[in-house]
Amino acid sequence: MGQPSFERDPLMQPSHTRVLVEAAYAAGAGDRREAAMTVLRLLEPVTHHDAGALMLWDPMARAHSALAVVTYGDETVAALGDRYAASAENRLVRERRLPLRIDDVPGDYRRSPMYREVLGPAGFEDGMTACLFSDSGVYTGMLHFSAAERGAFRDDAAELLKALVPALAQMCDVARRQTTGCAIPPGANATLIDHTGRAWAVESCAPALAPTQPEFTGFLRRFMASAQVAATGLQASSEGWLSLQVLKVADPLGRPEPAVLVQELPTAGLPYSLAPREYDILNGMAAGFSNQQLASQRDVSLRTVTTHVERILHKMGQPSRAGAVASALREGILRLDR
Secondary structure, eight states: OOOOOSTTOGGGSHHHHHHHHHHHHHHTBSOHHHHHHHHHHHHHHHHOOSEEEEEEEETTTTEEEEEEEESOOHHHHHIIIIIHHTSHHHHHHHHHTSOEEGGGSSSOGGGSHHIIIIITTTTOSEEEEEEEEOTTSOEEEEEEEEESSTTOSOHHHHHHHHHHHHHHHHHHOTTOOOOOSOOOOTTOEEEEEOTTSOEEEOTTSOOOSGGGSHHHHHHHHHHHHSSBSEEEEEEEETTEEEEEEEEEEOOTTOOSSOEEEEEEEEOSSOGGGOOHHHHHHHHHHHTTOOHHHHHHHHTOOHHHHHHHHHHHHHHHTOSSHHHHHHHHHHHTOSBTTO
16 A cells, blocks of 8 residues: 655645635535536636536436536537436446546547547547445436546546545435524534524523634624535634534524524544644645645644644545545534634
8 A cells, every 4th residue: 555645645735625625615505506516617727627517317307417517518418418327438437436537448438439429529639527426325416527638637636526526426416405404413502693693592502602702703704605504613612622513594583684503512522533733734734735834834844744744644544635635524524713
């Protein structure tokens, strides 16, 4: 087994890691179509695609439909749905469950009917596809990218897409239900905050501590203005770390603007037994900072930060910075106020 990559990790670059974080959060927005289009636009600076399509699988209709499309014509989009799904090349993509580029497919994909009859005539020389599966292994759709130039999709684009696939699979899962009710876990503290900033008591619950923390105010303002319906993460308080779930719910006075329900439970310690400095570095990685930037911000040596990163990857069982950040996003263990 090879050694984990640190400074060589292509997703270490601020633009790459930041895109991963922003795209993952965008995928959790309430409006699927708007969220899907946002993801395609966020990915463009890294993947450099000339056309993209996120295809949703509807198990009831047993057919694909386009959730978001950039540049592809209608006939091409139609072919990239059910026809592509039935092709031999797609079976390989589904079996490997990894993003594959045209040149990753054994043989000459450019001789396949799909390329000769659909992609080639549309002016595309390169392509990359990922099949999407939920955590339970249910197929939910596909993401297609195409480019006019051959070799357009580099390794960093494939790695970024690989890290983002779980969030995209959840977004395309038609069985997924958005949580907007008040199913509060037993023993949790909770507070309801309306769009004016007024805090409301929640029956049978002690008030949440997080809204009283100055750092939480900025997050709450951004969350209310976003399309997201839910967020999970950690928050520091005077009484230790808190595990938070933040949900958009109905306004208590019936006004059209949503309110926000803040639910929190105390946590015994930081996830993965991370030391406070390691957790700080993990959040810095999620913000897109390089090892050198993290060292400069904290007035420590580059070697010190590299050692922290090595320990983070070891504790989280991840081979790269990108893997650690993607895992932290999926598990909701990053600081919400950062």
